[in-house]
Amino acid sequence: MGAVKTKPKSIENLPLPTPWPNANARLLGLGVGLPVDPLDRLAQFSPEDFERFTLEWASGYLASKIPNICEVQQRGGAGDKGRDIVVWLDATTASPRRWSLYQCKHYDSKLGIGTAAAEIGKVLYYTLIRDYTTPEEYWFVTHRGVTSDFQDYIDEPEKLRAYILTNWDARCSTKITSKEKISLSDKLKAHIEAFKFSIFRVKQPLALIEEHAQTRYHLTVFGQPLIDRPPPPTPPSAVAASETEYVRQLYQVISADIGKAVSSIADFADYQVHARLFDRSRITFYCAEGLKELARDQMADTAYFDTLLQEFVDGLYHDYTARSLSGLQRLLNTVKAAQSLQLSGHILAPHVLAKDREGMCHQMANEKRLNWCAP
Numbered sequence: 194m195g196a197v198k199t200k201p202k203s204i205e206n207l208p209l210p211t212p213w214p215n216a217n218a219r220l221l222g223l224g225v226g227l228p229v230d231p232l233d234r235l236a237q238f239s240p241e242d243f244e245r246f247t248l249e250w251a252s253g254y255l256a257s258k259i260p261n262i263c264e265v266q267q268r269g270g271a272g273d274k275g276r277d278i279v280v281w282l283d284a285t286t287a288s289p290r291r292w293s294l295y296q297c298k299h300y301d302s303k304l305g306i307g308t309a310a311a312e313i314g315k316v317l318y319y320t321l322i323r324d325y326t327t328p329e330e331y332w333f334v335t336h337r338g339v340t341s342d343f344q345d346y347i348d349e350p351e352k353l354r355a356y357i358l359t360n361w362d363a364r365c366s367t368k369i370t371s372k373e374k375i376s377l378s379d380k381l382k383a384h385i386e387a388f389k390f391s392i393f394r395v396k397q398p399l400a401l402i403e404e405h406a407q408t409r410y411h412l413t414v415f416g417q418p419l420i421d422r423p424p425p426p427t428p429p430s431a432v433a434a435s436e437t438e439y440v441r442q443l444y445q446v447i448s449a450d451i452g453k454a455v456s457s458i459a460d461f462a463d464y465q466v467h468a469r470l471f472d473r474s475r476i477t478f479y480c481a482e483g484l485k486e487l488a489r490d491q492m493a494d495t496a497y498f499d500t501l502l503q504e505f506v507d508g509l510y511h512d513y514t515a516r517s518l519s520g521l522q523r524l525l526n527t528v529k530a531a532q533s534l535q536l537s538g539h540i541l542a543p544h545v546l547a548k549d550r551e552g553m554c555h556q557m558a559n560e561k562r563l564n565w566c567a568p
Contacts, residue, residue, distance in 0.1 A: 249405065296312055310365055311368035312333075313365075344395060427479065447471065484498060502553060505556075528550075528551050
């Protein structure tokens with residue numbers, strides 16, 4: 194065994210989870226076999242995919258539920274020294290800096306004590322030589338769970354300690370590093386005898402899936418239906434910068450219809466029909482904005498909203514380009530046609546409300562894809 198080191202090495206900061214490949218196909222069920230039971234889908238993952246899944250869970254769920262989490266890092270790979278996912282509980286300025294470790298195991302069968310002992314041995318050895326400090330918690334994360342006897346050892350830390358000491362040569366000594374055999378020296382034995390074995394825990398697969406379901410990553414992994422849609426946002430009292438174009442066009446429509454220059458709401462406040470049209474237009478615009486937020490937050494991709502808007506642009510083309518119509522007639526005809534537009538099986542279609550359809554017309558105007566007064 195090498196010389197004892199005096200200072201733990203730092204762990205470099207690594208990026209958060211990257212998007213899953215073929216996420217669109219997963220959501221739409223294009224040739225990927227959806228729907229699939231979540232446990233069965235976990236079984237189909239490669240070890241790398243399962244580690245990515247665990248990183249998503251740690252980044253999306255743990256970071257929102259556990260106070261004071263500062264960073265979530267992926268460490269799996271050659272030279273990781275038994276660290277797959279690292280969750281830092283303190284800032285880099287803290288000394289010692291507290292952390293938790295999540296070790297991913299993706300095997301065809303349940304994780305047993307014999308295999309797990311080698312991973313436990315790594316933590317014992319590398320904390321002894323001060324390559325890193327002792328984690329606050331060490332979690333085994335698997336997709337099939339653990340064997341009954343291994344769970345018994347986890348539930349009885351002293352029993353687990355005795356197993357490691359008794360079986361060090363058979364289970365740990367040659368599994369820690371490929372460079373040398375790590376013998377159970379007096380110093381290592383004393384370290385094991387003083388080590389807090391209650392840090393070792395098991396994350397149950399169903400709990401892992403239920404908690405991952407509370408993250409924004411879940412839908413793109415499992416293709417499950419969107420959660421209940423929250424109420425649409427309420428328009429602010431003052432017109433926001435994001436509304437500039439469609440509001441400008443509404444002013445033009447109202448101005449042409451009442452024969453009076455319009456540059457603000459006050460200019461037509463006495464025209465009840467037009468004031469109601471303006472208020473309703475803002476309400477429906479924000480309703481469609483809520484649909485955009487649903488795509489962004491629950492599907493992690495606003496492209497789904499963009500393709501839906503294109504469906505309206507294409508499907509309503511003849512309505513908003515018709516000749517010999519006033520701006521108001523063009524607007525009303527297009528809104529009416531939007532209520533019956535077929536959405537071609539778009540993934541957002543089940544979530545499109547009547548107000549969304551009307552709001553999509555104002556979304557079109559806001560993106561300058563149409564002009565009510567100048568088709």
